[in-house]
Amino acid sequence: MSISIGVPKETVSGETRVAVVPKVAAKLARLGADLQIQQGAGEASRIPDQDFGDNVTITSREADVFGADVVLAVNPPAPSKIAKMRSGAVLISFVQAHNNPKVVEAMQKAGVTCFAMELIPRITRAQSMDALSSQAAAAGYKCALIAAESLPRFLPMLTTAAGTIRPAKVLVIGAGVAGLQAIATANRLGAKVFAYDVRTDTKEQVESLGAEFLIAQGVTAEGEGGYARELTDDEKQKQQDMLADNMTDADAVITTASVPGKPAPKIISKAMVDGMKAGSVLVDLGASGGGNCELTEPDKTVTYGSVSIIGPSNVPALLAEHASEMYAQNLANLLSLMLTEAEDQSAAQRGTKMHDLAIDWDDAVIDGAVLTRDGEPASDAARNALSGEQ
Incomplete structure (x- = not known):
């Protein structure tokens, strides 16, 4: 089984960025990922659906996107969308938990593991994943x-x-x-x-x-x-x-x-x-x-x-093309830390390598970026959001 990745269309007013661009989609496809991108997700960034090519599945069904093993987004999905994610699934996006306590509550109820891009530690090894800096x-x-x-x-x-x-x-x-x-x-x-x-x-x-x-x-x-x-x-x-x-x-x-x-x-x-x-x-x-x-x-x-x-x-949204390109690469670099190569002879024959999700919780970047783990608060940001503290 290949790892499935869902990319929703951003719904925050004024948001023009998208979490995955065609170049990054192609890289993820070569890792054997099954990409489910919501119809029109790239339109605000001037990326029509057809530009993603044959590397992805364009779907109008939210269940396909939010039912994936991993959901990649710019902004945190609404609580009603997070409720559609399965227990144990992974969400990677900006969250700003102190401003979005209901989002954190929804993660807790759904049993979602979340990595917040604003929590990426500022260490040399994580520079390629530092979305705060790129944006x-x-x-x-x-x-x-x-x-x-x-x-x-x-x-x-x-x-x-x-x-x-x-x-x-x-x-x-x-x-x-x-x-x-x-x-x-x-x-x-x-x-x-x-x-x-x-x-x-x-x-x-x-x-x-x-x-x-x-x-x-x-x-x-x-x-x-x-x-x-x-x-x-x-x-x-x-x-x-x-x-x-x-x-x-x-x-x-x-x-x-x-x-x-x-x-x-x-x-x-x-x-x-x-x-x-x-x-x-x-x-x-x-x-x-x-x-x-x-x-x-x-x-x-x-x-x-x-x-x-x-x-x-939201100034980065005024530069949607390049801001999306940089952010998508930040996401891909972080996700690469969570993937391990799996045995799959048929995939090798197709020129791809199948990968499974394997999170190393001892990794300093993973440990620094995690917000919730299987729904439970795994950071001060999540705990403060749930308790109402700033």
Whole structure:
């Protein structure tokens, strides 16, 4: 028997990505997988059903997709869909358990084993599976373009017969994957870029991309796993004072700060926006977590005085083709850790190798990414979601 893999059509509003693209489908087929892809799953990513070729079965029946041994998705399926999964089946997707306790409850009732892509440990061996990073790269690139498009000004310096136009100043707050990509993109577009991160060890990376690194004296907050820890009240005030001074001269501000499993940290106050120059823009990548700016509204552009505050909540979906390609490969790389080659003479004759699901629970990546195991909470994220804690 070959392992069956189901790929549902994403139903979250505004979601354009798909969990498996034709190139990855072909790789999984060569492993002997039986792929069941829901009809129209790739349409929002501009992938028609026929592009998957003969490697998959396109089905309109949800029972075929959710009845598979493994279900691959971008967002967690609705509880009613998870209820259709069989006990012991595996779900791999982003979950964000703290925002989706009913989804975790549904996994518990159905006896589903879930691996949450946001829990992939940030270790060297897991880099090829790190979907947070791959999707953050897409978000950082796109948010710089959003800022450029929204500004009533050029980004680069231009020397024209009508005079010289000075380059726009862009301030990027947060130098994680998204922030670094935003810095690189804004710099390539010709802006003068400044960047700030509470983790002072990012200074070298920022400067290597052509930006000037800003420092809030006495504030450093390196945390575990490459993330920043939460700041004390005194540190927050020092940070805000420094940023307020630099925001007064910025044409565009891009915020990318986040704390895993918690609401986005509030960095930009209303008073700080008051100090921004007329016609400037603020692009808040923390919008889906409540925003880094207290004026941000998810999926809206707020005009405050003469400043535009843009709060896109799913930026990678604006780059559906490449974001899907990267995410699908992340999934395939993680899934490969769970497969073991099985004996099947007929498969060998067809040029494929049959694989069985064999999860090594002692593997550091597997252990770090598991959310539930046979329905039982296997991580703090799942336990907190079921108990109502944040």
